[in-house]
Amino acid sequence: MATDTVRGARKVGRYALLVVVAAVVLFPIYAVVLQALKSGPDAFDHPRSLLPVDLTFDTIRSAWTDGNLGHLLLNSLFVSGMVTIGVIITSLLAAYAFAFLEFPGRQALFAIFLATMLVPVEVTVVINQRTANWLGWDNSYQGLIVPSLATTFGVFLVRQVFLQLPKELREAAALDGVGHMRFLYEVAAPLSRPTLGALGLFTFLGTWNAYLWPSQIITDNDHQTIQLGLNKLKTPNDISKFNLLTGGLVVAALPIFIMLVVFQRQLVRGLTAGAVKG
Amino acid sequence: MAYGAHVAQVRLESVTKRFGEGDDQVTAVDAVSLDIHDHEFMILLGPSGCGKSTLLRMVAGLEDPTSGDVYIGEEWVNNTQPKLRDIAMVFQSYALYPHKTVRANIEFPLKVRGVGKAERAAEAQRAADVLGLTDYMRRKPGQLSGGQRQRVALARAIVRNPAVFLMDEPLSNLDAKLRGDTRAELVDLHRRFDSTFIYVTHDQVEAMTMGSRVAVLNAGRLEQVGTPQDVYDFPASAFVAQFIGTPPMNLLPPGVLGTDDVQVGIRPEHLLLTPGGRLQATVTQIEHLGHEVLLHAESAAGRLVARLAPSAALPAMGDSVQLDADAQHMHHFDATTGVRVS
Incomplete structure (x- = not known):
């Protein structure tokens, strides 16, 4: 019984640690994506800027046009x-x-x-x-x-x-x-x-x-x-358009993200292939 | 196209193979000369590391002889590429292409040779019929049992209709029951296909039951070539005498039942319980095998084994017994060289 409790506590601890590590990794990505989905002024309205409200695709649309992202x-x-x-x-x-x-x-x-x-x-x-x-x-x-x-x-x-x-x-x-x-x-x-x-x-x-x-x-x-x-x-002279860059980042990362999701299994299998003789 | 439209003899003349250089040099095959006749089922038999697989691989062209000559038919093939030697080989590990279906595996040698699709399919089907693989044609090797894989490997060999089949311990990965069945099938296959078979094994039962002739190798040297019965009845050396036969021949120390320069050998079935016999021994073990009894006894001449009929009057464990053999059943080997004297 006591061992079960200890084992359970260890499991909770392990998962808590994993959650913290995942949060540390994911937070910057979350912040960038959220910035990209905010209008210029909203992106600087802290701490509201970190909440998924008032979302818009306008920034991404502007980044796409201004940066000629299609061609890139x-x-x-x-x-x-x-x-x-x-x-x-x-x-x-x-x-x-x-x-x-x-x-x-x-x-x-x-x-x-x-x-x-x-x-x-x-x-x-x-x-x-x-x-x-x-x-x-x-x-x-x-x-x-x-x-x-x-x-x-x-x-x-x-x-x-x-x-x-x-x-x-x-x-x-x-x-x-x-x-x-x-x-x-x-x-x-x-x-x-x-x-x-x-x-x-x-x-x-x-x-x-x-x-x-x-x-x-x-x-x-x-x-x-x-x-x-x-x-x-980059808009060094216009801080209100800072989040145009985050819009561009999201567009640049999207194809890679899709590829990773689609080929995730392949990736893991490829890297572990041969690790075990079989 | 009929299977076995051509036959070929294989001739090895003083073939030697050395691996490594300088002090690390190892002689795997040492001046072996061997004539393998048309349509013969020749067994290369010997313990691990005796050079039998190396010899086979030199016939296949997968290894080059360090010296000596290899002939297939009348052609000297030392410098001939494996694909041009008109041979097919079945490997111990089967060497099937794991990503191809059974059908694709069997068809592959024909595809490489540019045989048309329809003819390829027909030939593969024929080979599959012969080996009972028709129901597995769409499967991949990973979905087959060991025995089935082995059949696919055989089918891939026969579909090429080669003059010479080379087999490197093809049954060693199968369980005992399947090995027994497949032995019989291979003999049948040899009978149906007018080809020369060269078969490597360390299993004397395979050698005795399948071979037209057996070539016994030891430490790279050819000890004896003969029919299985000849090799059993008249072993050319003490090594062959002990290697062939289960349990092996009783080999007495020099001087026992003979002169000091001769070792006498007696097969277990010829070692008889004989009151007044010349070998005094104490029974240490009695093995009842149903069709026979093996009596183990410890004597001044070492451990002896006698094969007795189950109906024989058996001594008890620890009893003193006298054993002897008829002179005609005694084999004599030179005490120094191990070569048969008489």
């Missing part, structure tokens, strides 16, 4: 989509080579490859910017897309999954006359689908939210991504 969203969608497809393809190809092909120096090459993960992006951004500039890729989609088409993380992740595939599958396929490319697209890739889904989702999110690289290479309006474009919604 399309740009981000295109760039993120292309990078995602590219990363999946390059990760599959490179991971396949590291997992299935025998060649001299394979282990050493992979170690060097992995070591590049230790180099922070800030270190390479200047030289990358110069290279893109030399290629004439400033203010272009290829400038936004090509430097992100291959990632060490992607290759590493897919290689780990490939290494878990039974070697007999490759041998059986070899006996059947299946070449490397066919084995990759007909056997190895389909069997790695959960991981590829998670990789795709991560890549899409990362590209969608990228700010540093796009800010280095894009200066015109045509190629701006949503994250860069939100800058235009």
Whole structure:
């Protein structure tokens, strides 16, 4: 009986802690969404501004028009989509080579490859910017897309999954006359689908939210991504329109939010795949 | 297309396979020469690590011999890709494609070869009929039992109509009952398909019941090749004598019932309770197996096992007994090399 009480109290404590943590995480999101749904003056009427009353879509509508968000969203969608497809393809190809092909120096090459993960992006951004500039890729989609088409993380992740595939599958396929490319697209890739889904989702999110690289290479309006474009919604001289930015943030976050909800299972499965041998 | 439209012999000449380099080098297969005839069911038998699977994989082309020659038919195939060797292999783990249905698994080798859809479907259906898989064609391997998966692996092999079937311990993941049933089915399959079978196992019962001939390997070396009965009746070495037969042959220390340079071996069924027999022993265990009784006894020559009829007059535990065997049933092996002397 006493143990039951202790267990019950522990459970209540645990849940209370979870509620607090959830509140800490969710409150800023709640505040931003609420700000976006208030008219300018209402957004500063504290503490009433934190209550879900007097809601309006006017701010979001203004942000959409003033920031030309439709165009920015399309740009981000295109760039993120292309990078995602590219990363999946390059990760599959490179991971396949590291997992299935025998060649001299394979282990050493992979170690060097992995070591590049230790180099922070800030270190390479200047030289990358110069290279893109030399290629004439400033203010272009290829400038936004090509430097992100291959990632060490992607290759590493897919290689780990490939290494878990039974070697007999490759041998059986070899006996059947299946070449490397066919084995990759007909056997190895389909069997790695959960991981590829998670990789795709991560890549899409990362590209969608990228700010540093796009800010280095894009200066015109045509190629701006949503994250860069939100800058235009800042109104340093008119505090009453501050919540235009929150309206833009909500619009920018919405596609990502929908994706996360839709692919949540895929994401979890991809990250836990292979954790348990089965 | 009839199954088994072609036959092939497989010839291995002084085939050696070494793994690793320098001090870490291991010789998995040591100068093995073996002729496997057309339409033969050849068993490669030996304990774990004896090199039998490596030998099979060299026939398949999945491993390159360090030295020696492999022939399939009249063709020297050392440098021939696996897909061009006209072979099919069934793996211990079955190696089915888990994301494909049974039908797609069976059809896959034909699809790769560019066989048309209709012909592919017909061939797959035929193979499925042979192996009783018709009701499972839409399922995926994960939805099948071990025995069914094993059949799918067989179907995927026979659909290609290869000259040589290679099987690497295909029954070892099945339970005892299913293993017994499948043994009989494989023998039947071999009878129906005019192909050469090379079958790797460490299970002597499989070797004895299925093989046309058995090649016994030990530590990478070929100890003996012969029909199962020959190998049982006339083991070429002390190793073969002990490896084949359950319980294994009683191997007496040098000098007992023979000269000092010879070891005598006696099969349990030939070790008889004989008043005045030359081997004095004390009964330590009596196993009643229904159709036979195994009598275990401890003697100066070590532990002995005798196979007796259930109707025989049995001694009690702890009794002293005398055992002996007819001279014609004694096997003699060189005490140093283990090679059969007579």
